[in-house]
Amino acid sequence: MDFKLSEEQHMLQDTAARLVRDNYAFEAREKFAESELGYSVAFWQQLGELGLTAVPFAEAFGGFGGSGVETQLIMTELGRGLCLEPYLHSVIFAGGLLSQLGSNEQRADLLPAVAAGQLQMAVAVDEPTSHYQLHDVRTRAEAVDGGWTLNGSKSVVVAGHSAGLILVSARTAGSDRDETGISLFMLDPRAPGVKRRTYPTMDGRKACELHLEDVFVSAASMLGDPGQALVALRYQQGRALAAQCAEAVGSMEAACALTLDYLKTRQQFGQAIGRFQVLQHRMVDMRIELDQATSMAILAACAADAPDSDERSRTLAAAKVLIVRAARFIAEQCIQLHGGIGLTWEYVLSHHAKHLLMLSHQLGNDDHHLKTYSRLLKVD
Incomplete structure (x- = not known):
């Protein structure tokens, strides 16, 4: 298999790398994190103006029809x-769910705005008791004249505090853990009965708890057929998981580079500590883990847009397990090699470590995906 990037892919990678390098110095990031919004409006607009937010979408909706590989290149630089x-x-x-489940009218109305970076969305699928299980849905939707009434709570809705539209899973039929009867709704967060409690996550981002009390949504706000959203939720979460793996690789690469530079400059006993063989061995071990994680991220990117199958699900689960464990090892070793400074808030390495730990729990941790892999494993 040829893993060389095309000329267009190299240009995309260079564009993303240059944008991040020119606009995301660590000091600037800290100011963005402390703002009310929690990120940079100007940088988000630049992502849209340069077409980076349009990459995954079809050309009919203002996109470029990019695959998981193009998405990987962008996410690695953002990480x-x-x-x-x-x-x-x-x-x-969210954009993937809208593309897969939306009607022609819904996609034509909303996807161009998402592709241009004009509409920011969020996905609310996790609940306080669901523990990564997309089919464990206790939020209820009851049919009323002209639409539906939503009641329930969603947890850790990343960027839900700033979203113009939130995609909410709710049960329209069946009991709490049935795999049928789950529907997806487009929710205006300003609607009566919607309450959001915003808080910072451990890696500097913002999320919210979403509480719904007799919230009315119109019939036109449902995505797809009633009770049939679970397949799309699992498929699109797989695409998001592949992108998350690429983001983790970018963060691990930066952490390794910081540590190598520190070993070359930190002096002890009259010489750079990088000359000590035991520390060189640790750095080699970190590089081996990073190379393995990079390979799995590439595999996940290649599988992300493949048709739904057990093989695709196994590949994505295996990628998440290996990358989470590599991220944990690299974060711990980087801190050990730096010493106390590696944990200080003022030093960027500690933020990479926190971010890698946060990524390891979003969209399922390694134990969850190891169980998924085992369940899907076929022994001939």
Whole structure:
């Protein structure tokens, strides 16, 4: 298999890298994180103006028809810069759900705005008791004249505090853990009965708890057929998971580069500590883990847009397991090699470590995906 990038892919990668390098110095990131919005409006607009938010969408809706490989190139650079903008949750996850489930009218109305970076969306599928299980849905939708009434709570809705539209899973039939009867609704967060409690996550981003009390949504706000959203939710979460793996690789690459530079400059006993063989061995071990994680991220990117199958699901689950464990190892080793400074808030490495830990729990942790892989494993 040829893993060389095309000329267009190199240009896309260079554009994303240059944008992050020129606009996301660590000091600037800290100011963005402390703002009320939690990210940079100007940077989000630049992503739209340069066409980076349009990459995954079809040309009919203002996109470029990019694959998981193009998405990987962008997400790796965003991870390298610890960018706070909700590209993963708005463009890839929410945009993917809208592309797959939306009617022709819904897609024509909303996707061009998402592709241009004019509409930021969020996805609310996790609940306080669901523990990564997309079919464990206790939020209820009851049919009323002209639409539906939603009641329930969603947890850790990343970028839900700033979203213009939130995609909410709700049960229209069946009991709490049935795999049928789950529907997806487009929710205006300003609607009566919607309450959001915003808080910072451990890696500097913002999320919210979403509480719905007798919230009315019109019949036109449902995406897809009633009770049939679970297949699309799992498929699009797989695409988001592949993008998340690429983001983690970018962050790990930056952490390794910081650590290598530190080993070359930190002096002890009259010489750079990087000359000590035991520390060189640790750095080699980190590089091996990073290379393995990079290979799995590439595999996940190639599988992300493949037709739904057990093989695709196994590949994505395996990628998440390996990358989470590599991220944990690299974050711990980087901190150990730096010493106390590696944990200080003023030093960028600690933020990479926090971000890698946060990524390891979003969209399922390694234990969850290892169980998924085992369940799907076929022994001939």
